[in-house]
Amino acid sequence: xxxxxxxxxxxxxxxxxxxxxxxxxxxxxxxxxxxxxxxxxxxxxxxxxxxxxxxxxxxxxxxxxxxxxxxxxxxxxxxxxxxxxxxxxxxxxxxxxxxxxxxxxxxxxxxxxxxxxxxxxxxxxxxxxxxxxxxxxxxxxxxxxxxxxxxxxxxxxxxxxxxxxxxxxxxxxxxxxxxxxxxxxxxxxxxxxxxxxxxxxxxxxxxxxxxxxxxxxxxxxxxxxxxxxxxxxxxxxxxxxx
Amino acid sequence: xxxxxxxxxxxxxxxxxxxxxxxxxxxxxxxxxxxxxxxxxxxxxxxxxxxxxxxxxxxxxxxxxxxxxxxxxxxxxxxxxxxxxxxxxxxxxxxxxxxxxxxxxxxxxxxxxxxxxxxxxxxxxxxxxxxxxxxxxxxxxxxxxxxxxxxxxxxxxxxxxxxxxxxxxxxxxxxxxxxxxxxxxxxxxxxxxxxxxxxxxxxxxxxxxxxxxxxxxxxxxxxxxxxxxxxxxxxxxxxxxxxxxxxxxxxxxxxxxxxxxxxxxxxxxxxxxxxxxxxxxxxxx
Numbered sequence: 001x002x003x004x005x006x007x008x009x010x011x012x013x014x015x016x017x018x019x020x021x022x023x024x025x026x027x028x029x030x031x032x033x034x035x036x037x038x039x040x041x042x043x044x045x046x047x048x049x050x051x052x053x054x055x056x057x058x059x060x061x062x063x064x065x066x067x068x069x070x071x072x073x074x075x076x077x078x079x080x081x082x083x084x085x086x087x088x089x090x091x092x093x094x095x096x097x098x099x100x101x102x103x104x105x106x107x108x109x110x111x112x113x114x115x116x117x118x119x120x121x122x123x124x125x126x127x128x129x130x131x132x133x134x135x136x137x138x139x140x141x142x143x144x145x146x147x148x149x150x151x152x153x154x155x156x157x158x159x160x161x162x163x164x165x166x167x168x169x170x171x172x173x174x175x176x177x178x179x180x181x182x183x184x185x186x187x188x189x190x191x192x193x194x195x196x197x198x199x200x201x202x203x204x205x206x207x208x209x210x211x212x213x214x215x216x217x218x219x220x221x222x223x224x225x226x227x228x229x230x231x232x233x234x235x236x237x238x239x240x241x242x
Numbered sequence: 243x244x245x246x247x248x249x250x251x252x253x254x255x256x257x258x259x260x261x262x263x264x265x266x267x268x269x270x271x272x273x274x275x276x277x278x279x280x281x282x283x284x285x286x287x288x289x290x291x292x293x294x295x296x297x298x299x300x301x302x303x304x305x306x307x308x309x310x311x312x313x314x315x316x317x318x319x320x321x322x323x324x325x326x327x328x329x330x331x332x333x334x335x336x337x338x339x340x341x342x343x344x345x346x347x348x349x350x351x352x353x354x355x356x357x358x359x360x361x362x363x364x365x366x367x368x369x370x371x372x373x374x375x376x377x378x379x380x381x382x383x384x385x386x387x388x389x390x391x392x393x394x395x396x397x398x399x400x401x402x403x404x405x406x407x408x409x410x411x412x413x414x415x416x417x418x419x420x421x422x423x424x425x426x427x428x429x430x431x432x433x434x435x436x437x438x439x440x441x442x443x444x445x446x447x448x449x450x451x452x453x454x455x456x457x458x459x460x461x462x463x464x465x466x467x468x469x470x471x472x473x474x475x476x477x478x479x480x481x482x483x484x485x486x487x488x489x490x491x492x493x494x495x496x497x498x499x500x501x502x503x504x505x506x507x508x509x510x511x512x513x514x515x516x517x518x519x520x521x522x523x524x525x526x527x
Binding site for chain 2: 048050069070071074075079080082086087088089090091095098099100101102103105107112113115119123163
């Protein structure tokens with residue numbers, strides 16, 4: 001379980017988050033919603049280690065995350081996607097997913113240099129697993145294609161999911177992209193998030209579109225002006241005026 | 243066989259130079275592969291050259307040990323300066339590493355033990371052709387293995403987007419430092435090899451111009467693969483010789499060739515994807 005306790009963040013004199021507390025349960029889809037500028041992305045950046053909290057605690061399965069650098073947070077089992085999709089464009093889809101497995105591929109420099117059996121086996125297994133993950137999001141047939149050729153947002157987002165899953169992630173933190181393609185990606189993304197969730201991942205979703213959140217989330221917290229104003233099952237918080 | 247002997251006695255330094263330059267171009271390729279624009283490799287080469295020359299001249303170490311020292315000494319320096327400077331990115335890192343290069347050059351220029359501006363003379367000519375070939379082969383093999391592994395993927399992901407890479411569980415700072423240190427070691431060995439066939443070294447050879455030359459080799463050849471930097475090194479070593487007949491216009495022509503390549507082949511001469519496409523098109527007709 002990911003639990004956030006009295007989290008606060010200020011940049012100089014500007015207070016972005018104050019006293020934010022909520023828990024992302026194991027299993028299921030948890031949504032954090034709120035209007036633009038409420039501080040949702042800041043919560044994400046704090047959880048994944050890109051920012052350090054000014055106060056409060058973030059803990060994941062009993063371990064304190066505050067102040068850990070991003071790569072260590074990831075290794076504990078939290079992966080995220082980005083609002084503006086960030087895939088590695090000059091790598092193939094397969095390689096993209098294999099980057100996500102980086103930490104779980106264990107072989108030393110000597111084994112690598114000598115191309116030892118252990119090293120080859122680890123690479124082969126990773127490759128198979130990457131194919132499997134790509135098949136989850138139905139991109140397996142394009143495994144050897146450069147990611148740059150995924151011109152549409154939809155497959156690129158799916159690739160981000162697969163890449164995150166490669167990390168033996170337990171919590172997948174997802175951020176839907178707003179803007180031009182909003183309506184296009186919505187239902188597909190909804191399906192994709194359910195898909196990920198059904199495979200045993202907990203999903204922590206950030207969103208400002210209420211209807212979307214109502215559609216997929218089992219529990220939501222509402223953030224406004226840097227404070228949590230409600231934490232409920234979706235039907236109830238919809239009635240709370242914001 | 244006679245013509246071969248003649249050829250070799252005339253051109254052996256040229257062949258040696260190509261090998262050493264290839265090693266240098268690969269050393270900067272390594273840092274570029276990790277998204278670092280480091281201009282310190284000429285200085286690392288200089289450190290390797292001076293350390294190895296001094297060990298040969300004053301301590302009488304065997305050549306193999308000297309070469310190891312030529313790699314280790316700049317690697318240690320890179321470790322020390324890398325920790326603070328690798329936080330910088332892009333142009334700022336280039337500036338910091340250029341400044342470091344100048345510091346090294348001026349230090350060497352003013353120390354007594356390095357012979358100051360006169361440099362060091364009478365370095366034993368221990369470098370054999372096969373030394374260079376063997377070391378280059380070893381390096382190319384090692385880098386190829388690395389490229390096709392988790393390490394290569396980590397480098398590539400850092401080059402493309404280091405924030406996303408860190409969120410994939412990759413220790414970005416450590417990999418950058420690793421690339422920087424390994425690149426320094428390679429440049430240092432190249433310096434050691436170079437010092438032991440040119441007989442004479444001076445601070446002038448390791449300054450700003452050389453730093454730019456090394457970068458040009460890698461970029462001209464193309465940084466997309468290992469072949470590119472080596473090809474670039476060969477071209478930039480041979481071009482001045484081939485253009486010898488142009489006499490005083492040689493420098494100008496050299497420059498024009500570079501500008502044309504950069505203009506029309508921005509990804510370098512050796513770009514695997516483009517070459518593959520070229521062949522595919524040719525085969526289709």
